[in-house]
Amino acid sequence: MRALLPDGTTTPLPVNRTTLEDIFNIHLDEDESASRFLDSIRRRIPKPANADDLFLNGVGETLADLLFRPYTRKMWGIEASELDVAIGARLPVRCNRDERYFADSFQALPKYGYNRLFESMLDHPNIKLRLNHSFEKSMQHHYKHCFLCIPIDRYFDYVYGVLPYRSIRFHHGQTIHNQAATVINFTDTAPYTRVTQWSLLPNSAISGNGLHTITKEEPCSMEDNPGEYYYPVQTSESQRLYGLYRQLAANLLDVSFCGRTGLFRYIDMIPAVTMHLEIAERFLQQNGLRSAT
Ligand SMILES: Cc1cc2nc3c(=O)[nH]c(=O)nc-3n(C[C@H](O)[C@H](O)[C@H](O)COP(=O)(O)OP(=O)(O)OC[C@H]3O[C@@H](n4cnc5c(N)ncnc54)[C@H](O)[C@@H]3O)c2cc1C
Structure with missing residues (x-):
């Protein structure tokens, strides 16, 4: 970047x-x-x-x-x-010439893309997939336990108020010029934050017409992009509010809140995977389905 x-x-x-x-x-x-x-x-x-x-x-x-x-x-x-x-704290500062965003030794994209990766992971007789269905509390009666990646304030009907989020509007376009890096940040006061040229990512298809697809990101309020929860705005006041919702959640024995809207926390992909494997492991141990290691 x-x-x-x-x-x-x-x-x-x-x-x-x-x-x-x-x-x-x-x-x-x-x-x-x-x-x-x-x-x-x-x-x-x-x-x-x-x-x-x-x-x-x-x-x-x-x-x-x-x-x-x-x-x-x-x-x-x-x-x-x-x-x-x-x-x-998410932004590292380095004294070497490493230009990568993350410092992990191994960084890769799935050979056949993310869709294929997740389709393969979900292809199991014990997993039923139902897309484009909003969660309703009545669904809880059908399950012993629910792991909910939905906004925690919404679950509790916003009794303590609305937790703040920023959203993004994506603007897609095409260009003939290669940009200097896959992602360019705009640090000025203009409305966009960054532009991505997708063909510069590994394994990306290059079109035959010489045009490159680019996407510009324009941050906006939730009012401007309803339902698209992207970035939890963490301030001392929103943390206080989230703490109240967490107390309500602690009384629910058959629900675990997860994901960035359930935990009201911005989570990168790697921590998201690690954190949810830990949540699953804890659940298995607490319910006698796996012995503690
Ligand atoms: C613009 C942007 C760029 C990012 N770039 C990076 C990056 O470069 N690297 C990186 O590591 N991470 C990045 N992230 C973070 C990454 O996307 C998150 O870590 C990851 O998506 C978190 O997964 P999640 O399950 O917590 O939430 P989500 O991916 O948001 O999944 C929650 C799901 O629940 C669904 N849902 C919500 N409410 C309901 C409901 N009531 N009923 C049914 N379904 C519901 C939503 O539709 C969504 O599909 C980025 C995030 C954003 C927003």
Whole structure:
């Protein structure tokens, strides 16, 4: 992923050694020099209280202003200083030249795509799949236990109020030009946050007409995109509200809330898989279906 700078050039994002060189117009001959330079521009905040503190502590004022603050404002609809640290904590800062978003040693896309992957996982005699059906509480009578990836506030009829989310409107188009990276972030104040060129992802089909499909993302409120829950807006007030819903959920013995809307938490794919395997394991053990290891 790269970020588009005001002069029309792009630079790696997450911030790495090259980003520091590009933006401050300096040469850093090794990772150690990048680390020393970063230390000289960071504002040390031992206990960051919000996402803005985290930006300042990680990269300092200039980079926070250029790369993170305007982006955060349009992405979340509020200032970084109002956002929980968990949001900013997702962005790594590196002193090497690794340009990947995630640092995992093994990163891959399924050879035959995600549809085939999930179809194969669900192809089991004990699994019945029913798509395009909204959950209704009356369904609970048919099952010993329900794992619900639905908005927790909706389940409880919003008794304590509505938990806040940001949504995204996707704008698809075509271009003849290859962009500088699969994903380019727009750090300016224009409405879009990023653009993806799909043909640059591994295993992607390339069309014969020389045109590349691109998708721009425009963050918006839930009112502008009803039902499309994407990013839980974590603030101290929304966490307090979620805590109340969790207390209600603790009294339900036949329901487990999961997923980002059930847990009111932004979850990347890998933690999503790990976390739900743990939820399943705990359920099996608590119900005597598997002995503790
Ligand atoms: C724009 C965007 C980009 C992302 N990019 C990345 C990325 O690059 N890398 C990464 O690791 N993660 C990424 N993520 C996060 C990733 O998508 C999530 O980790 C993952 O989708 C979480 O899965 P989930 O089951 O919690 O929620 P979801 O995928 O939202 O699944 C919940 C499902 O429940 C259904 N549902 C909701 N309410 C009801 C109801 N009442 N009745 C029946 N069904 C219902 C929904 O339709 C949905 O299908 C991205 C997320 C977004 C929004």
